Amino acid sequence: GAGVSQTPSNKVTEKGKYVELRCDPISGHTALYWYRQSLGQGPEFLIYFQGTGAADDSGLPNDRFFAVRPEGSVSTLKIQRTERGDSAVYLCASSLTAAGWQFFGPGTRLTVL
Amino acid sequence: AQSVTQPDIHITVSEGASLELRCNYSYGATPYLFWYVQSPGQGLQLLLKYFSGDTLVQGIKGFEAEFKRSQSSFNLRKPSVHWSDAAEYFCAVGDYHGSSNTGKLIFGQGTTLQVKP
Numbered sequence: 001g002a003g004v005s006q007t008p009s010n011k012v013t014e015k016g017k018y019v020e021l022r023c024d025p026i027s028g029h030t031a032l033y034w035y036r037q038s039l040g041q042g043p044e045f046l047i048y049f050q051g052t053g054a055a056d057d058s059g060l061p062n063d064r065f066f067a068v069r070p071e072g073s074v075s076t077l078k079i080q081r082t083e084r085g086d087s088a089v090y091l092c093a094s095s096l097t098a099a100g101w102q103f104f105g106p107g108t109r110l111t112v113l
Numbered sequence: 114a115q116s117v118t119q120p121d122i123h124i125t126v127s128e129g130a131s132l133e134l135r136c137n138y139s140y141g142a143t144p145y146l147f148w149y150v151q152s153p154g155q156g157l158q159l160l161l162k163y164f165s166g167d168t169l170v171q172g173i174k175g176f177e178a179e180f181k182r183s184q185s186s187f188n189l190r191k192p193s194v195h196w197s198d199a200a201e202y203f204c205a206v207g208d209y210h211g212s213s214n215t216g217k218l219i220f221g222q223g224t225t226l227q228v229k230p
Contacts, residue, residue: 035218040223042220043220048217059217093157098215099214102218103159
């Protein structure tokens with residue numbers, strides 16, 4: 001597609017469950033970012049991939065959060081043992097290079113009951 | 114530490130009036146600065162960016178911003194606001210320096226713009 005896509009657009013889960021959020025970046029973009037946006041706040045950085053490797057995961061809040069990008073294209077953000085505080089919109093962005101500007105997807109709204 | 118402050122959480126202007134949204138940053142090197150707009154249910158759209166050169170940058174939808182190093186500011190302006198400009202606006206600084214050089218964005222908390230008819 002022409003832009004960054006994210007699936008699902010909405011995810012409702014119960015506390016303690018496992019969830020996976022998917023991001024399809026723009027074709028050819030080597031850099032991929034995940035951000036989390038809580039209600040009334042600006043997005044906060046989670047993790048950055050350059051190609052297949054996580055070059056910076058300093059924003060992941062704890063070890064329940066993990067992300068992969070096995071083939072350097074699609075990325076999956078995985079959250080184990082979800083907590084109510086994980087409820088937020090999870091945004092994915094991609095750019096041609098790390099120095100390029102980022103194009104954002106529409107986000108996945110995660111609600112943990 | 115790197116940070117971005119948007120002092121105004123909510124601004125209301127009349128349609129046709131001028132607009133200025135404030136942004137202050139803290140960053141240890143020459144900053145790369147961005148303004149994004151987010152409409153309800155939409156993703157973030159880049160309005161404009163400053164990397165270097167002319168400190169007055171033009172963006173899409175008639176927006177402009179001015180980088181003032183002495184004031185650590187990057188305020189967004191528009192001479193005449195349209196009702197369709199009602200949205201959330203985010204200022205951000207890009208982390209392109211240092212050993213990480215990841216390009217990750219550090220966002221302010223956003224300013225909600227309401228436009229009165």
